Amino acid sequence: MSRKLPPLLGLRVFECVARHLSFTRAADELCVTQAAVSHQIKALEEWMGGPLFQRLSRTIKLTELGESLVAPIGQALDIMADATDRALDRDQNVPLTVGVFDSFSSAWIIPRLARFRERFPTIDVRFIAKRQEDDALSSGDADIEIRFGNGSWPNFQVERLLTESVLPVCSPALIERHGAPGSLADAPRFPLLHDVFSIDWSEFLQFFGVRGMNVHRGFGFSHSHLVKQACIDGQGIALGRWPLVAEDLESGALVRPFPEVLALDSAYYIVCRKAVSDEGNIKAFAYWLLDEAELFVSQHGASPT
Structure with a gap:
């Protein structure tokens, strides 16, 4: 029989917040940011159709809806944890x-x-x-x-x-040395890095209507993490792969010189x-x-x- 269930990650986050009555301590336990915890709680509240916590000036407390969920969800997570432990006991010594x-x-x-x-x-x-x-x-x-x-x-x-998705990325130092580009058509005046596993610069530029440019010069690598490291070191602009560069963009190790993004199939x-x-x-x-x-x-x- 099909089960109508809310997102399981949201339930796990909710149980943790409810146990601590703190978004901050829940984020510490789950090893994520407080913003990520808030996002999961908001998504779960939207799914449930009402608030799970009452936000007070210095603390939070469970709403009536939250109170009705916290004990059953805690018990369900304990059951899943116990079942997982028993299942893994059979082959825990086999890597x-x-x-x-x-x-x-x-x-x-x-x-x-x-x-x-x-x-x-x-x-x-x-x-x-x-x-x-x-x-x-x-x-x-x-x-x-x-x-x-x-x-x-x-x-x-x-x-x-x-x-x-792929998108142009580079180090802030490269922009400082060469100046900020005006548009994607300026890309060939910068040193370019090439990832032989991903799409090449010619294909990317042509998709956005930029043609007739010599984009084959520069360093190329057969592994994307080497391309990214060369990019962080200021060797050129690369076509970064979103799952591999998102956190470097957030930290400031990389920046986006152009806004264009190409989603891959x-x-x-x-x-x-x-x-x-x-x-x-x-x-x-x-x-x-x-x-x-x-x-x-x-x-x-x-x-x-």
Whole structure:
């Protein structure tokens, strides 16, 4: 029977806020920003059709609606945690092997691994670097993969993780040296960096009507995290991939010299063999990835604006 459920991440955040009666302490426990906690509570309140907390001058308290939810949700989360622990006890000594692009692992997964360890302390994970053409699942080298493409792998269990957009990015120092560009047509007067895995500058500029420019000079790299590092170091303007550069833009390590954004048809997917998709470690890692993706989108957006 189909269940009508609110977002599970929002329920987890709500239970944490209700337990502490503090957005700040909940954010500390969940290792996210207070703004991310507020976003999840607002989304849950919209889904429930009413406020869950009464905001007072220096504190918060549960509304009648919130009071009616807090105990059952806490019990449900305890049941899920106990069930997960029991399921994982069977194979807790067998490391989970994950095939993933090294750039995605470096820029997106590794900064989030502390939350995985906190949530699943008994699961050991081994990451192996994969190329676009690799099939580590069929070869038996990986239990689960993160793939990039159109999601059409009919013999596997497939779940979309994140969409992809590309946008020009550079270091603030590069703008200081060369001056601020006026429009995208100015791009070729700057040093350009090339990511051979992503779309090239010619395709990007042509999409926005800029043609007849020599954009093939400059440094090129076969891995996106190397492109990003060269970009941060001030070597040129790169076509950044949104999931890999969003946090660098937020921190100020990178800036956007042009407003143009190109959304790609391809996306990141979680892929595993159908026969093992219900195994405890695989489900735990996949659900954690999906929760992290939902949190990323709530903080940064599915694509840049």
